[in-house]
Amino acid sequence: MGKLNLKSEHRLLCGDSTNAADVKRLMNGDKADLVMTDPPYNVAYQGGTDEQLTIQNDNMSEADYIAFMDAFFTRYREAVKDTASLYVCHASQWQLETEASLRRAGFEVRNPIIWVKNCGAFGFARYKFQHEPIFYCHVKDKSDKWYGDLTQTTVWHEKKPAANRLHPTMKPVEIVQRALVNSSKRSDIVLDLFMGSGTTLIAAQTLERRCYGMELDPKYADVVVMRWEEFTGKKAVRISDKTPDNAEVCQKVEV
Template sequence: MSRPVASIRFDTLAVDRLHTFEGNPRRGNVDAIAQSLDATGQYRPVVVNEGTLTGRAFEVLAGNHTLLAARQLGWAELAVGIIDVDEQTARRIVAADNRTADLGDYDHTALFELLDGLDDLAGTGYSTEDFDKLVAEIISRETRTDPDDAPELPDDPISVTGDIWQLGPHRLAVGDATDFAALEALMDGEQADCVWTDPPYGVDYVGKTKDALRIQGDAAGDLDDLLGGAFASMVAVARPGAPVYVAHADSERLRFETALRQAGVLVRQNLVWVKNTIVMGRSDYHYKHEPILYGFVPGGEGRLGRGGDRWHGDNAQSTTFEFDKPLANRDHPTMKPVALIEAMLANSLRPGGRVLDLFGGSGSTLIAAHQHGSVARLVELDPRYADVICRRSQEHTGVVPIRNDGEAVDFTASRG
């Protein structure tokens, strides 16, 4: 026969009338509970035993550490739920209240989304270090493909402008990087902790591949407007002092640097990716490197870069990064090696932090962020490349993309 529900009445009692349960075996973190109470107030009643059957009035059965935290804060009253049970039942309640908390587990992805939606972690019981460990647990390092592998462009893309894809902890918006509303929707109230982006170079580059790929928007006539709008949007959604990395063509450095400075970015240095092979071209000296502008979003407290709290690299970093070119670049004519991006993220972004890429391309920044243990926020104008990013992410991580309408879409499924 089922046991009837205990009669509960709710009231507010003076803290000095309440007593902790004698012999309570639980040892809770009173400081963390006090921080929660201070940040959010009391949001559930303490359960107390009226005591007519035990001889101990207003003894706490569930919420002993909340009572201790309230005393620590100097509170005068607490909301309580009052029941009246005998000694055996009181002991069972205390044991069950402690044990059932131990038996529970977490959906780590749901916990990440819960905490990630907060302005800060105050009063949650979680520290920044806890959050970083959580992200590391979600982002499995056991990947399924070579980081530089990228799928072919689809003839008939699934993605359309306006889509926002959830790729595990990462996110991709299909749209224009100069459209601030699209960027706001992508960030959903978050701020980027770092920016790593590879904009169109303004040289109307045609890939030396069987498809003769041309980067959408990669024409010099529109470059100034494109960079100006994109960098203005970037500054608006990045946290003050966020590090910024912008790959560019050496011949267009002045235009890129001017656009960054006009957006308020503090341009600090020009870094160099040294390749393993030359790139044949019309110049007298064939290029074997590509430059990457490095600076900071305006604002921020303390020292920016090395020597500051937000520098995560060592003291031996130089301006040159030697990494082999990806073996195939049919999916993006200027595709960067994932290891190059990851090396820079390791210097400027803590695990669990957010990196923004305004020109997603084939998704190398997302893969680098995943390898690093951080989360990526990407924008990509061309729906075909958005599909490449979704499929590349799925093949690399095993996580099926979810569109902002809630539908999970398997990008690896045959669509013949």
Template sequence: MLKWQSKTVKISDLKEYEHNPRKITDKLLEKLATHIKEDGYHQRIIVDNDHTIIGGHQCKKALYMAGYDEDTEIEVLMPNRKLSADEVDRLNIRDNLSFGDYDFDILTDRFDMDDLLSFGMDQNLLTPIFDDLVLGGVEEQEEIDLPAEPKSSIGDVYILGNHRLMCGDITNADHVTKLLDGSNPILMVTDPPYGVSYAPEWRKDAGLNNSQNIGKVLNDDRYDWSEAYSLFTGDVAYVWHSSSYTHKFAEHIEKCGFDLINLIVWSKNRFALSRGDYHHQHEPLWYAVKKGKQHNWQGKRDQITVWEIDNYSGGATDGEERTGHGTQKPLECMLRPILNNSKEGESVYDPFGGSGTTLIACEKSKRNCYMMELSPAYVDVIVKRWEKETGEIAVLDNNRSPETL
């Protein structure tokens, strides 16, 4: 059994722990030194058997500032045996939760979020730090071909790790019930067809898009998706849409019991070529919350309503994307709402799966995704995309592996 005993050692014999994540501002260090001058040193630094400091790095610095010399002997707490590396890390975090600040580069390099939470650190402190790591590590995948003959069919439900994907109709209550399987996602992040009749043929005819892999988006001439929104029972929604129909999308979202909180604008690094007088270089996103419900905000307080997120490749327009889906978003477009309005382990709903970007964002951020997609071909793409991301194999809900997609 691990026991602690009091020992007397010289201050100069205390060794700094090279992986200590704790740091302190000059002002706080001066304050700590003042306390020692006024009240004397009455705490005890915690050390390992070799005098490596586990808890009390700032105290050693403050002792010197308070006038103690290196030959001064102080009482420390020392274990009755040599500590393991894991024990040192755990005690180092737990014993340093109150005074000073953290070097988050060291923290995130040595620990994952679950470890730090188990050590007693505050989730509100950690979440923005680890969210930044997720956003900073986003990499777009290589292109996945759209199958000429889909393997999936209407009614299929796939289990992809902690996610569920259904080939079905989001306006069909029975399909939605089957997809959710008793779950109640708190957040909807979705990119429905825009009502712009997005047919890519004119781009190809004009020589602007040479991809052989572009598929037509089903229902792309429709913009009223009230039926889909009304079947979402959660509290928070993010809905991408065309600026030509911002007012219509607002009406439909409000009709389903939501308050519109903000209109977010994705500012692209290049314009999308169109046949209009002006070429669009932005895309709007409604942020809405059910009337009387909580926002479940988890993000930082410094966020603004203009998101500068790069398009995919240097020459890409809206039609030249990674999976052949005409309106596919960069991963960060779906990841930001997920990080801002949900916690790890919570569920996210996307009734318009498209190429599966929301599901991949959930995979990267440790959320559970419930996704519907009407097109069997794009269901195949989503499955392949997730398998490529994780190295795992999707299974159908009846516990048999699907045919090789």
């Protein structure tokens, strides 16, 4: 599977977030300062676009989904510093299982955060979902870094993206920026093993953080590259491992 590096400070790998070798290749000996991630919710979500965008690994049995979470949370633990924070978007119906999986991997939930949207979801539920939960976590028995002020609450009000044209579950850049401002500093590494449309990368670019990202679906990996190019006005190029470290845009490697 191809490995893409967008820019010297950012790395994007088209690979498997549960695979230790893929994550090791992505990290290249580095450890992340922060995780901001939005893994599949296992709700068989389909976007409302003409293309009816879908997500891989989003319709598993309970046992398979728990095993999937155990695997990628373990990869996260292997890839982060002891002082790292994690922000994990998740589905309300899988909240207990998600927290249990985080604990098995060596993390603790410090706070639940509620993202309150400007409008509710469509559907036939009696109460329409107008929020999504986010776990704010740290490594078990360790203290994570904090750079924000102490006036913030666990309720974040941010508008949904006007349309999910690039990915069925796009998050607003402002949500990711909040996490990055509070839990990282300039040049820190932000890790996201479920890049989707690349929102974490865009937030990292705006705040001068380094984004190390992975995306399983080559279609969405291409979306990440396209979005970064459009946002920065620069052109991503695919080059070899021998390219100098100071090259503007780095590599794609076939394995």
